[in-house]
Amino acid sequence: MDFAQSERSRDYLERLRTFIASEVEPFEQRMHAARVAPFAQRGDSSGAATWSVPPEFRELQRKAREQGLWNLFLPDAELGAGLSNVEYAPLAEEMGRSQFASAVFNCSAPDTGNMEVLYHYGSAEQKDRWLRPLLDGEIRSAFCMTEPAVASSDATNMAATAVVEGDEVVLNGRKWWSTGVGHPDCKVLIFMGLTDPEAHKYQRHSMVLVPIDTPGVKVERMLSTMGFYDEPSGHGEVSFTDVRLPLDAIIAGPGRGFEIAQGRLGPGRIHHCMRLIGLAERTLELACRRGLERVSFGKPLVNLGGNRERIADARIAINQLRLLVLHTAWLLDTQGLAGARSAVSEIKVATPRVVQQIVDFAIQIHGGAGLSEDFPLAGAWTAARALRLADGPDEVHQGLVARFELGKYN
Structure with a gap:
């Protein structure tokens, strides 16, 4: 076993620390000193998100990308930094010290996981439509798996459905703790639902890419975590009512959820x-x-x-x-x-x-x-x-x- 940090990992870490110290920490300190939340507060009675991202934060992201400190998590040298997990570990640790650093470098959950899903399992069309904008930081995403009505620690309990009807897949159900739905740039959800209840228990479910503005999708409310809303991404409860999408919205095909x-x-x-x-x-x-x-x-x-x-x-x-x-x-x-x-x-x-x-x-x-x-x-x-x-x-x-x-x- 060799945990020694490689030369390229050390180089990334040094540049990351410098950027966080010179750019990210001063931003956080200014927000704290002014007692100002860095993201606009939610304000409507429905509980749906009304957060926004300030231009200063987007400028930090632009500078980070310009300096090559972008998509550091992705083990692909063309789309990301091309680092191994061992090489990435000290970089993720450094970002973990700051509340906002991971998002500044486009390395925050749930987008990292969703990008990995598209990278490994997405079709060429899905990658072009969703992966590229996510990698470019133009859009954000959410992951919809946990449900309020069942014990979601056992995913085989899942009640939400993704039923194939002809050349469409129809989604119904309710999800919650769907991280990312509060972000103003959230454009796509990954929904997991039951497709074939007669199949092997690990081949019954499918994952579907759902544009957030699809008819039948509704963010019912944002959930606080012990009083914290984790804005601007947040965690929401989302309902899906007869949401109809083409079959090519299913990732890797039915039953592979x-x-x-x-x-x-x-x-x-x-x-x-x-x-x-x-x-x-x-x-x-x-x-x-x-x-x-x-x-x-x-x-x-x-x-x-x-x-x-x-x-x-x-x-x-x-x-x-x-x-x-x-x-x-x-x-x-x-x-x-x-x-x-x-x-x-x-x-x-x-x-x-x-x-x-x-x-x-x-x-x-x-x-x-x-x-x-x-x-x-x-x-x-x-x-x-x-x-x-x-x-x-x-x-x-x-x-x-x-x-x-x-x-x-x-």
Whole structure:
């Protein structure tokens, strides 16, 4: 196993850090100092999105693309940076330190996962219509899989349908936690629905590309995550009522939804974990600075109540997580998803859980300020907590790891 950073990865990382420090962080600081949300607030009574993206943010994206810091996640040298998972890991970690950096570099979920789906499974026409504009940052997308009426941790429970009728596919159902539907540039949804209930359970579903303005598609409301709306992308509840599309809107053909989902979620999960390590690093930095600067009972906070041990434990935990994620990235690079399935589930359980604990400690050492929006800690805790459910809850991944482990003894 070789986790050494390549020369081209180091070059990208150095340029990425410089851009974030000189361009992204000042933008974030200006917004924070002015107590201004960087994206316009939603304001209509229906709960549908009314967010907008300021010209300053789009200018950051233009500069990033001009400097070649664009689509860094995609392992294709013509369409992206052409980096392996191991090479991309430190870049994703660096972006994870910032609230907006991933979006600035066109490396944010769910678009990265949706672009990978189109890259690996899309037809030439689908790539031309949707992948190219996504890669160019001209449009955004959403992923519609989770449903409010069933236990979506078991995807075979899915009730929404994608029924083939002649030369059309007809969609009906309701999805929620559909990340991305609130973005003003969201133009296409990837919808997963039941096509053939008599087929093998992993061949019953299809994924369909749905223009968001198709008749029958309605964003019912935007959902808050513990009070945060994650604007401008957000998470929405979307209804599909007799939505009719041509058969060529189905990705890779009917019945391949589960296959595509597995291919999409592997890279998506490891990217989440890479970014979370960056979030943990920033959180620990904030905790250390606060602990050294603040004095209570005649001592710096770091010298009270076992805080030094907690800081040491956090450093050890972050380093352990980074090695575990790099190992998973190496497995994906060398053995593909089939050889990395257990490892992907291991990091998906371990990373959000540990990062949540580290953020919780940072909140504690900040006192009441840690609960406010004066610091990014409340949002960081919410992000880590949410990822214990997103892309599969802990228990599902633990079950998969256990199955692989017990399989050694059968």
